[in-house]
Amino acid sequence: MEYGPTAARRSALPPGRAEQVRGEHPHAQAHAEAEAAVPRPRRMPERHSVRDQILAALRSALVTGELEPGAVYSAPALAERFGVSATPVREAMQLLAREGAVEAMPNRGFRVAERSAREQAELAEVRALIEVPVVLRLARTLPADRWEALRCYAEATAAVAARGDRAAYAEADRAFHRAMLELSGNRQLVAVADELHRRAQRPRRTAAHLVADATEHSVLLEALVAGDLPTVESLVRAHFCND
Template sequence: MKQGVQGPPGAPAAARIPGQQRPAAGAVPGGRERDAAVPGAARGEHTHGERPIPGPRAAVQRSSVRGQILDALRTALVTGDLKPGEVYSAPVLGERFGVSATPVREAMQQLALEGAVEVVPNRGFRVLQRGARELAELAEVRALIEVPVVLRLARTVPAERWADLRPLAEETVRAAAVGCPAAYAESDRAFHRALLALSGNEQLLRIAEDIHRRSQWPPVRRGRAGLVADAAEHMALLDALAAGDVGVVRGLVGEHFAGAS
């Protein structure tokens, strides 16, 4: 019986990408249906030359399979289990998740739209490499979007409303203490999403979420101390917002995004 992966304490529920093996030609293990015809550039059927990823098989529920696979792949990007420059095929990843290649391929195509991977004709999907300059540019874009919004919220949101965000900030502190990058990435996005949601601007939320997610991989190896410092800034920011101290808020958000690069 396939066993789910038990990640580090505090890690999100998404499955960890396990080791890869070549599936039987033209079939998906377990007697699952064959995939419908898909253009060769998007199928990624050939698996020769791939490096295995350590770990046991992962099990996912059949409901919302594509979403679960997408979450698992995003987690694998953050943790570094999917390595920049490596090519991964949909059939092999599908076998390891216990599903057909189709939901894996669909999830990979979504990641391609997000700029995480690129299609390699007749092989699969290559994880793209982001250099220091691109990560710095993403941090700058985040600052350009979020800093003015947070400063406006500091002047307009009643002090008692900031208490609603404290549990989310505390969750980032707990995730940082564990030192799990995937758990911290998820809690960090949740905090910033809730903060920006006070603006009432849905388009802003979508754009900021996309840029934030892009900025989280490949993971920046700051270590537990770096994550703890980042989480502490969330708590300090909430204190300043509740106190209505716009000057302190301005300094904290500027420092926060400078550290993100």
């Protein structure tokens, strides 16, 4: 340890200058101070990821019929089922309420929506008004190889339909339609159509419904690749009537 006048002079210097006297590089000190001044990124709260996981699980339960149309479910009861707190469940159910999948019941919970045949027909009509003209326009202009890119989506719907997995089929079905509309390059149209598709999804009674729907995808794709416009128009209109 140093004592005497030299040490006194060093102690009177600013911290950075004193370190320079001791032989430390001033740029290294400046870099360290600059790094210390930069705010560290904060960890994002995990609540949203939990909510999103619960939202996906609830959507699957709605499609499979595990959450029955007309039944009322409380957030605490669902939270206990999923092993989480009630807050992310309540937030997820509120998002589903905005989509029209459930209805908030004050002091009771959320009632699963019961869509009448008329409501389903109206949703199908609106989807057809959006999707049919777009697909027909694309069928007249896109080369076969662009449609071939959708084959993996059609095969995915067929695979999950064969397993009878209704929740997985709901996602595969939406993915096929979304990929088809993305060929238009209109992101707003894709977003609106995807939301309508989600609203129109409902529990399917048997695996036969899934297989029939997946088969329509494959047949439609073959017609698009072949450029068979009359068949494309007939199939795409019938698809919404049978959905």
